Amino acid sequence: xxxxxxxxxxxxxxxxxxxxxxxxxxxxxxxxxxxxxxxxxxxxxxxxxxxxxxxxxxxxxxxxxxxxxxxxxxxxxxxxxxxxxxxxxxxxxxxxxxxxxxxxxxxxxxxxx
Amino acid sequence: xxxxxxxxxxxxxxxxxxxxxxxxxxxxxxxxxxxxxxxxxxxxxxxxxxxxxxxxxxxxxxxxxxxxxxxxxxxxxxxxxxxxxxxxxxxxxxxxxxxxxxxxxxxxxxxx
Numbered sequence: 526x527x528x529x530x531x532x533x534x535x536x537x538x539x540x541x542x543x544x545x546x547x548x549x550x551x552x553x554x555x556x557x558x559x560x561x562x563x564x565x566x567x568x569x570x571x572x573x574x575x576x577x578x579x580x581x582x583x584x585x586x587x588x589x590x591x592x593x594x595x596x597x598x599x600x601x602x603x604x605x606x607x608x609x610x611x612x613x614x615x616x617x618x619x620x621x622x623x624x625x626x627x628x629x630x631x632x633x634x635x636x637x638x
Numbered sequence: 639x640x641x642x643x644x645x646x647x648x649x650x651x652x653x654x655x656x657x658x659x660x661x662x663x664x665x666x667x668x669x670x671x672x673x674x675x676x677x678x679x680x681x682x683x684x685x686x687x688x689x690x691x692x693x694x695x696x697x698x699x700x701x702x703x704x705x706x707x708x709x710x711x712x713x714x715x716x717x718x719x720x721x722x723x724x725x726x727x728x729x730x731x732x733x734x735x736x737x738x739x740x741x742x743x744x745x746x747x748x749x750x
Contacts, residue, residue: 560740566724568681568740581737615680619738626671626683627728627738 528552531616531630538606539638545602546633548616554628556580556621557599559591562613562632574599575621606637640665642729644741652749657717659744661710661727669730670703670710671738676723681740684712717748 529550538544550557558581559571573581574593588604599616616630641664651657661670669688673681685694687703687710694701700713710727727741 558738566675566743566745568726568743570737570739573737617681625686627681629680629682632680 527631529616529618529628529630531614531633533633534631535634535636537636537638540606540608542606543602543604544606544635545600546614546616546635547598547600548630549598550616550618550628551597552618552628554618554620555596556619557593557596558617558619558627559599559601560615560617560629562615564612568615572599572601603635606635608637611635611637640729640731640739642727642739642741644725644727644744646744647742648745648747650747650749651717653719654716657714657721657746659712659725659727659746661712661729661741663708663729663739665731666707667729667731668707670707671728671730672701672710672712673726673728673740674723675726675743679723681726714746717746719748719750722746722748 531548556575558573560568562568571585572591576596577593590602593599613632613634615632617627619627644661671686672684675681685701691705692703698715702711724743724745726743728738
């Protein structure tokens with residue numbers, strides 16, 4: 526069983542479209558994250574949810590809207606996609622109380638054309 | 639805001655040579671973690687350091703946390719081609735609401 530799973534793995538779409546990426550973890554963690562990795566491999570945190578509650582919201586355009594229906598799921602919806610949104614998006618999860626290792630999903634490579 | 643820088647950005651070594659990457663935070667950290675990302679893969683946790691001056695070893699990998707808890711290093715002895723990838727440090731600030739901030743990463747290439 527995959528610990529943190531993201532779908533889809535690849536996403537190619539046109540500018541202006543709206544798309545969603547789904548993430549699920551079966552580790553029993555209470556905290557989930559979205560990270561964006563650009564072409565230079567920099568990993569930047571976007572959002573963090575703890576028990577379905579938004580904890581961290583970095584300076585991300587409001588076209589990006591995370592949704593956590595329960596603590597095992599954290600989805601990312603992106604409106605009006607732009608070329609600069611092309612990147613690999615990673616979902617991750619961990620335990621909040623001791624901040625031990627974060628488990629990452631396989632990533633979603635988003636290409637906006 | 640908190641920044642975590644790593645040097646070097648890239649390192650090419652011959653198989654068998656040693657490799658070191660250095661991580662520096664602009665603020666004091668409560669702990670530091672190291673991750674490895676293989677080409678085309680996702681970051682995978684290697685280790686966590688918590689105490690000032692802590693040193694941990696995993697086979698050929700040696701991790702160190704600075705005395706001031708603002709810097710860290712990862713040293714690989716006698717690199718192998720399987721060590722290829724990008725190594726990230728990730729620092730956690732001192733407050734419970736702080737986030738795990740990833741360093742800029744060091745991309746290691748090992749030539750046989």
